Amino acid sequence: MRPPGVYTPQGDTSLLNETVGRAAVVNGARVLDVCTGTGAVAMAAARGGAAHVTAIDISSRAVLAARVNARVRGVRMRVLQGDLFMPVANEVFDVIVANPPYVIGGTDPRGRARAWDAGPQGRMILDRICAEAPRYLAPGGTLLIVHSAFSGAGASLKALRRAGLRAVVAARRAEPFGPVMRSRAALLEQRKIIRPGQRFEELVVIRADRIATRDGALAG
Template identity: 65%
Template sequence: MMLLRPPGVYRPQSDTSLLTGALGQALARAGIPAGARVLELGTGTGAVALAAARAGCEVVAVDVSAPAVLAARVNARVRGLPVRVLRGDLFAPVAGEVFDVIVANPPYVAGDADPAAVRGRARAWEAGRDGRVLLDRICQRAPRHLTPSGTLLLVHSALNGVAATLVSLRAAGMRASVVARHREPFGPVMRRRAARLAARGLLGPGQRHEDLVVVRADRIGAPGGGADGGEEEGHARERQPA
């Protein structure tokens, strides 16, 4: 699928495909209602939001990047898909709203940069010392934006700690497990910082691959939710620069 992607907007990659596939399975098999309200956090070009809209969902997409918001709006408009695209920080633009499904592909690459100070294309991957700056915020805040039978689908690298995500979501009263995993080699950003991450114990000796995981979390009592007790740990993955 050809998408408008201005400079600095995250290019859809393996994590995008993994999340889109998990969303499709959830919509097809898990009892999520027709016309479900879907929120995508960190929409980028809008690839996942467009897939949800094509499936008949009512979609809201959010991104902090002005070029990403523009790209997602144009990509939706030229396809005639009714996606509401808002600019802002995570849940701020949808305060007080609830959704049947929340999907998120946030920045998650571990590094030394302060994500709040990053500008330009690095905004799409820089996520603090352990890569969890946005992941932790999503895990903490997503439950209050879900309907009583709502579902969260969250993609990140196993380098960030799968167990930390599962524990956080379960502590919030959700049933959480890993529902998809994909291994791939490091891209240029991770290759440049692999030695530093290995020195901090985040990578194994000579490790040059990482795993992407999709974590699914359902409000307790939601139909078709993942079993409690999925995979706990893995390896790693990165967002490659455009």
């Protein structure tokens, strides 16, 4: 189920799910999926052996879709509505996954475009996740974020390392432009983000780990 205005699972969703599976970080874990959309990543984590799965989205349509999709598939997970981490302010998780809006667009995304638009640099939500996620990771926890390389893999790595996490690019994949990116191609060419005629992007999954010392303190 995907109501209008809820992001359709695409190549970035599958790349994130594959990376979670290869990382072997789900079995028995407390998992949080922010910007869950249809709930596809959260459901994959639950089927992969996570002990407790929480999915969050700011969109009421996305929350409804995730709840219905989980019920239809017999997947047990908690689905909450709210702005990023606000609904779980006093909790920590072993794994946090995110496929946030990251498409380069205007300064004030509205309507259905909020499901993918993320400001002039594509980092309106990414910067917030990089800054806020570390405090919700349990010692030894892992954060996995997928986004376009156009939105700045280096910026994500720098922000997460500055927050005390060990961050690397865990996966990359070239992906043809979908309808939204094709509609932005002229703008991206004008801003010299893509070459003339380029109609593909590189998706990246950033992995950031919270490494704890013996006394539980965060080690960078």
